[in-house]
Amino acid sequence: MAELNVGDQVPALNVTPDKYLPHRYAGASGDFNPIHIDREFANQVGLPSNILHGLYSMGLVARANAALAGGDPRALKRLSVQFRGMGMPEQEIVVSGTIKSVDGDRVVVDTVATQGETAIIKNAEAEVEL
Amino acid sequence: MTLKTDAIGREWPASTYQVGREKIKEYANALGIDNPVHFDVEAARAAGYRDVVAPPMFTVVYSGPALGPVLFDPEVGMNFAAMVHGGQEFEWGEPVCSGDEIATTPKCLEIYEKDGKGFYVFETTSVNQDGEQVVRAVWTNIVRGV
Numbered sequence: 001m002a003e004l005n006v007g008d009q010v011p012a013l014n015v016t017p018d019k020y021l022p023h024r025y026a027g028a029s030g031d032f033n034p035i036h037i038d039r040e041f042a043n044q045v046g047l048p049s050n051i052l053h054g055l056y057s058m059g060l061v062a063r064a065n066a067a068l069a070g071g072d073p074r075a076l077k078r079l080s081v082q083f084r085g086m087g088m089p090e091q092e093i094v095v096s097g098t099i100k101s102v103d104g105d106r107v108v109v110d111t112v113a114t115q116g117e118t119a120i121i122k123n124a125e126a127e128v129e130l
Numbered sequence: 131m132t133l134k135t136d137a138i139g140r141e142w143p144a145s146t147y148q149v150g151r152e153k154i155k156e157y158a159n160a161l162g163i164d165n166p167v168h169f170d171v172e173a174a175r176a177a178g179y180r181d182v183v184a185p186p187m188f189t190v191v192y193s194g195p196a197l198g199p200v201l202f203d204p205e206v207g208m209n210f211a212a213m214v215h216g217g218q219e220f221e222w223g224e225p226v227c228s229g230d231e232i233a234t235t236p237k238c239l240e241i242y243e244k245d246g247k248g249f250y251v252f253e254t255t256s257v258n259q260d261g262e263q264v265v266r267a268v269w270t271n272i273v274r275g276v
Contacts (some may be wrong), residue, residue, distance in 0.1 A: 028158065028190060031194060055215075055218070056161070059185075059187040060161065062186055076186045078220065081217060
């Protein structure tokens with residue numbers, strides 16, 4: 001693949017989780033917290049709708065970074081994130097990143113995941129072996 | 131108000147998880163990951179894995195449930211109802227494949243108060259059946275209004 005340099009943008013990942021994605025992710029991950037799968041419960045605790053699992057959104061950040069190495073699951077060495085705004089089903093998520101440093105075949109990517117104007121994951125830092 | 135900090139430095143017993151092909155497939159499908167090494171044992175072996183390999187973030191499937199009971203431990207004393215997941219870090223080692231048995235040990239790293247919020251920082255360390263570390267995770271939970 002083309003050489004990556006500090007400041008380069010990495011290819012963005014665009015995903016729109018459908019209405020039932022939080023249910024499938026709950027089954028896959030084992031996290032059945034009702035704020036993710038029960039709209040009425042979410043409304044009762046003051047949320048506009050059931051919200052995405054933060055670790056699902058982090059999973060998309062991981063997927064976007066592993067894609068730099070052709071999706072090789074060994075490539076992603078480290079990922080740290082901060083969860084911020086809440087992610088909602090049925091709205092497009094855009095994961096975008098910039099190369100922060102390059103050391104031999106290892107790159108560090110500054111990544112963010114947004115829905116519209118809302119950053120749902122901030123200050124994500126991924127270390128990827130190319 | 132003073133936060134209860136008795137649990138700092140405490141470790142809890144490891145819990146184990148048996149990794150299977152169908153669970154890896156289910157996780158990869160939920161994330162929209164389509165690399166055949168997560169679905170097809172021949173493709174996984176051709177890529178140098180002993181069996182179908184898990185995506186890195188599959189780690190939540192075995193380390194999340196290992197940490198879960200710790201969050202409710204009375205010694206930790208965390209107000210779960212006011213908790214949000216503030217930050218997360220994973221550092222991966224040996225890949226996780228179907229057939230692996232993963233043992234995850236939770237530990238409390240820090241409990242502190244900042245800007246009127248309680249910060250609870252836990253670590254989970256997961257090793258496979260050969261004693262090789264597969265992931266180290268740091269979980270930061272924030273409790274509002276302590």
